[in-house]
Amino acid sequence: MATSPRATQQKFEPWTDPDAKPYVRIEKVTKKFGDFIAVDDVSLSIYKKEIFCLLGASGCGKTTLLRILAGFERPTSGRIFIDGVDMTSIPPYERPVNMMFQSYAIFPHMTVEQNVAFGLKQERLQKGEIESRVTDMLNLVKLGQFAKRKPHQLSGGQRQRVALARSLVKKPKLLLLDEPLAALDKKLREHTQFELINIQETLGVTFVVVTHDQEEAMTLSTRIGLMNHGEIVQVGTPSEIYEYPNSRFVSEFIGSVNTFEGRLVEDEPSYVRIGCDDLEAPIYVDHGVSSAPGATVWAAIRPEKITISREKPDATDNWASAVVQDIAYMGDMSIYLLRLDSGKVVRVTQPNIYRHAEDRITWEERVYLQWYPESPVVVTK
Amino acid sequence: MNQGRNLFRTLVLILGFAFLYIPIVSLIVYSFNSSRLVTVWGGFSTKWYGALLQNDQILNAAFLSLKIAAISATLAVVLGTLAGLVLARFGPFKGRTLLSGLTTAPLVMPEVITGLSLLLLFVTMEQVIGWPAGRGMTTIVISHITLTMAFVTVVVQSRLSQMDDSLEEAAMDLGARPHKVFFLITLPIIAPALMSGWLLAFTLSLDDLVITSFVAGPGSSTLPMVIFSKVRLGVSPDINALATILVAIVAVGVAITGIMMARQQKQRERDAQMALAANQAMIESVKKG
Amino acid sequence: MKSVLRRLGLDGRSVVTAVPYLWLLLFFLIPFVIVLKISFSTSQIAMPPYEPLLHWAGDKVLQIKLNLGNFAFLVEDNLYWKAYLNSIWVASVSTFFCLLLGYPIAYAIARSNPSARNILMLLIVLPFWTSFLLRVYAWIGILKNNGLLNNFLIWIGAIDQPIQMLQTDFAVYIGIVYSYLPFMILPLYANLEKMDLTLLEAAADLGCRPWQGFMKITLPLSLPGVRAGCLLVFIPAVGEFVIPSLLGDPGMLMIGKVLWTEFFNNRDWPVASAVAIVLLLFLVVPMMYFQRAQDAEAGGVHR
Known part of the structure; x- marks a missing residue:
């Protein structure tokens, strides 16, 4: 997982501050297309200067929600507030919101300059002001020398910048980005991600980004709203979503995970023990769970949080024995697929710390897995 | 094997194009024939062109046809663009199916039916509201618009459905109202399609015989009507000359x-x-x- | 201006919709209603040459006089139904030959190299831009007894007497195929050109010979194009008037000609209307089929 550039900056967590006022409020928004419910009773608060990512598989409703924010779709019910003003029935051309389209939607019959100036001309600003703002913006996105070019004379990366410049030049209260990096090739994508964050910080605009790429969401966002079947299933910072998923869906959607189904055999406020049919030893977790004893729960353990060894551990909890079924060498790490005696296959990743190890674990070997009590996440749905 | 397929392809194309072009070439060649018997070569001559240029009936008809074609093509482009826009962009609405049927039906409707029905409409309208008084250029123009706007609609609709509609959304997002979006974004982008739509409408109008014959009044003979009455009596070399001029323009x-x-x-x-x-x-x- | 429209409950959208809609209703749909009405009226020598359907009989009694005689006339006189059947036959045969000729041409163009394709297609539609009437006229010069084709055949020694070709059914078939060929080739080409050629490679890879590949992959996938092309030729060909009157036998029964004669020569508007209504009934099924195909095509591109 790429490290977030946000880690380097000072703490920015307005959502933890009870006095902070949300900048964008989505209140119980539902959108139906005929019988199909695209967005189902979504409520969200987004704060000023956030980069909020709507993440989900295609068809989960994230793009519809974005288009509702832009004003292209009217919610069937619910309201949208931006900076305290009800925007629900304001048409797109009167909203202080701009959008960067997935296709970039650059007007093919206008030069770069004319594209960027388009929005300002609609505001009927003075010619001089339009010119200076367009020039500033083009310099910011490093396109100053391309001002007179036509869109088809630009590369993909340059078009993306034109689209960004065009939507930012109007100084919107909210910038909506629909899969902003999907059309770029991989090399450019990472570079552009960081550039996007720099620009956002320079201008202090609030971003709402739609993406299906979890890595992109992790890198860009202050918070992620994970969507499934039109509903928001969890909202949190990238690390909250990854380390504290609130459901099996979330844990399995983000990264890879091993999920063990089991029952609560001991349920104390400070710890729980879970008995699993797939494991010889119970799973011990060092925090309580609010669930009835005997209830079915799932323990989710990330592949990098499991260790492998040849010796049988003498612990009573949190271990399992398995046979190596497959190994995939990825360079920086290796992925082991380990078959438990029950037949269930567990995925474990190990960093390749040494350049060559004499005594590497190999195919068909019997090994033992272990993890710490704080590693599993217990989810009840 | 590949060579065999290429040979087949070339042969098909040669025969196909020969079939399409030999009649046209024969028209041109015999327009320079000095003999009145079109198929007997009597030496090179341009006298039929001279005869054509002195034929007032043909010249007047040609002028009338051009006038009708220009007016009806222009109006057909306006109406066809609106219809294409409605069909491609306005999504489902009550009566959309009927509109779409009304725009495609004229494409294939036998012209005798369209012609007869339009004439009966004009006669009835004249009885009921007194307009259009008699038949002539107005009725021909109205009929040609109705026929050709269907073609324009198809051209515009298919161009619009190829066009990325986020372009229009982007303009709206940047503050342009719907009518401004149409004039600043949609229209410039589909302009080439409108141009070819106009040319298509112009050609169809210039060429129409059947519908025009029904709705034309006395004294409003268009070029195809004059040609038809002449060629019905057999081949005549000045018509060949006229055809050659048309082919040259195209x-x-x-x-x-x-x-x-x-x-x-x-x-x-x-x-x-x-x-x-x-x-x-x-x-x-x-x-x- | 704007506020006036608003007050009437008209926004830009409904005005944009209403203008072409009303035009087509007035000048395309209503005329058919009138044709239907007149097909039930009685012919008379006057202007217009038919009696009104509705008239006031005495005080405030509106009488409708429906005259089914025109339709009965069509059934009784076997000239009419012979003309209908013959028109459908001629249109079917011509459509078949159009397909036979058009498919290989469309195929050959779609499979030639991309830079040549546009030029070849331009050459296909080019004749369309010149006058239809003059192109049909050109065939008179070719087909008549001392015309190009007969002279050519005599010159190569294939025949020693000119064959009667003009004013035969053969000439009408040639004329229709020639005039409507571009309408067959256009949809076929559009279909064949966008076909994914790796499908044929996959078929070859799985053991299909080229001919089988064509029969099992290309042909079935091109059926929508075949359908569109055939309808585009068949429907207007049924009502064709110009080609049979210029190239066909003067006695040839084609319904377009019959309608024309009833209207212009016999000045019997009610019978002409009845002929049109029955012809429309014959064509309504293929036309709806065409409309559906057209809609499916448009729906495919539109999201």
């Missing part, structure tokens, strides 16, 4: 468009190369930075 028009298209193509290739180079430079800079 050929010149096509040549000009062809040259323009080739130029644009070259420009586009150059631009694509430029974009490719820009992309390369960007990747290089990313690598270094």
Whole structure:
């Protein structure tokens, strides 16, 4: 997982501050297309200067929600507030919101300059002001020398910048980005991600980004709203979503995970023990769970949080024995697929710390897995 | 085996184009024949062109036809663009199916039916509201608009459905109201389609015989009506001369468009190369930075 | 201006919709209603040459006089139904030959190299831009007894007497195929050109010979194009008037000609209307089929 550039900056967590006022409020928004419910009773608060990512598989409703924010779709019910003003029935051309389209939607019959100036001309600003703002913006996105070019004379990366410049030049209260990096090739994508964050910080605009790429969401966002079947299933910072998923869906959607189904055999406020049919030893977790004893729960353990060894551990909890079924060498790490005696296959990743190890674990070997009590996440749905 | 297939392909194309073009070539060749018997070669002559230019009936008819074609093509483009816009952009609404049926039906409707029905409409309208008084240019123009707007609608609709509709949304998002979006974004982008729609409508109007014969009044004979009454009596060389002039006009028009298209193509290739180079430079800079 | 429209409950959208809609209703749909009405009226020597359907009989009694005689006339006189059947036959045969000729041409163009394709297609539609009437006229010069084709055949020694070709059914078939060929080739080409050629490679890879590949992959996938092309030729060909009157036998029964004669020569508007209504009934099924195909095509591109 790429490290977030946000880690380097000072703490920015307005959502933890009870006095902070949300900048964008989505209140119980539902959108139906005929019988199909695209967005189902979504409520969200987004704060000023956030980069909020709507993440989900295609068809989960994230793009519809974005288009509702832009004003292209009217919610069937619910309201949208931006900076305290009800925007629900304001048409797109009167909203202080701009959008960067997935296709970039650059007007093919206008030069770069004319594209960027388009929005300002609609505001009927003075010619001089339009010119200076367009020039500033083009310099910011490093396109100053391309001002007179036509869109088809630009590369993909340059078009993306034109689209960004065009939507930012109007100084919107909210910038909506629909899969902003999907059309770029991989090399450019990472570079552009960081550039996007720099620009956002320079201008202090609030971003709402739609993406299906979890890595992109992790890198860009202050918070992620994970969507499934039109509903928001969890909202949190990238690390909250990854380390504290609130459901099996979330844990399995983000990264890879091993999920063990089991029952609560001991349920104390400070710890729980879970008995699993797939494991010889119970799973011990060092925090309580609010669930009835005997209830079915799932323990989710990330592949990098499991260790492998040849010796049988003498612990009573949190271990399992398995046979190596497959190994995939990825360079920086290796992925082991380990078959438990029950037949269930567990995925474990190990960093390749040494350049060559004499005594590497190999195919068909019997090994033992272990993890710490704080590693599993217990989810009840 | 591959060669055999290529040979087959070439043969098909040669025969196909021979079938399409021999009649036209024969028209042209015999327009320069001095003999009145069209198929007997009596030596090279341009006398039929002279005869044509002195034939007031044909010249007047040609002038009337051009006038009708220009007016009806222009109005057909306006109406057809609106209909194409409604069908391609307004989504489902009550009565959309009927509209779409009404725009495609004239494409295939036998002309005798369209012609008869329009004439009966004009007669009835004259009885009921007194307009249009008699039949002539007005009724011909109305009929041609109705016929040709269907073709324009199809052209515009298919162009619009190819066009990325986020372009229009982007303009709206940047503050342009719907009518401004249409004039600043949609119209310039589909302009080439409108141009070809206009040319198509113009040609169809210029060429129409059957519908025109029904709705034309006495004294409003269009060019096809005059030609038809002449060729019904057999071949006549001045008609060959007229055909040659028409073919020449079309050929010149096509040549000009062809040259323009080739130029644009070259420009586009150059631009694509430029974009490719820009992309390369960007990747290089990313690598270094 | 704007506020006036608003007050009437008209926004830009409904005005844009209403203008072409009303035009087509007034000048395309209503005329058919009138044709239907007149097909039930009685012919008379006057202007217009038919009696009104509705008239006031005495005080405030509105009488409708429906005259089914015109339709009965069509059934009784076997000239009419012979003309209908013959028109459908001629249109079917011509459509078949159009397909037979058009498919290989469309195929050959779609499979030639991309830079040549546009030029070849331009050459296909080019004749369309010149006058239809004059192109049909050109065939008179070719087909008549001392015309190009007969002279050519005599010159190569294939025949020693000119064959009667003009004013035969053969000439009408040639004329229809020639005039409507571009309408067959256009949809076929559009279909064949966008076909994914790797499908044929996959078929070859799985053991299909080229001919089988064509029969099992290309042909079935091109059926929508075949359908569109055939309808585009068949429907207007049924009502064709110009080609049979210029190239066919003067006695040839084609319904377009019959309608024309009833209207212009016999000045019997009610019978002409009845002929049109029955012809429309014959064509309504293929036309709806065409409309559906057209809609499916448009729906495919539109999201």
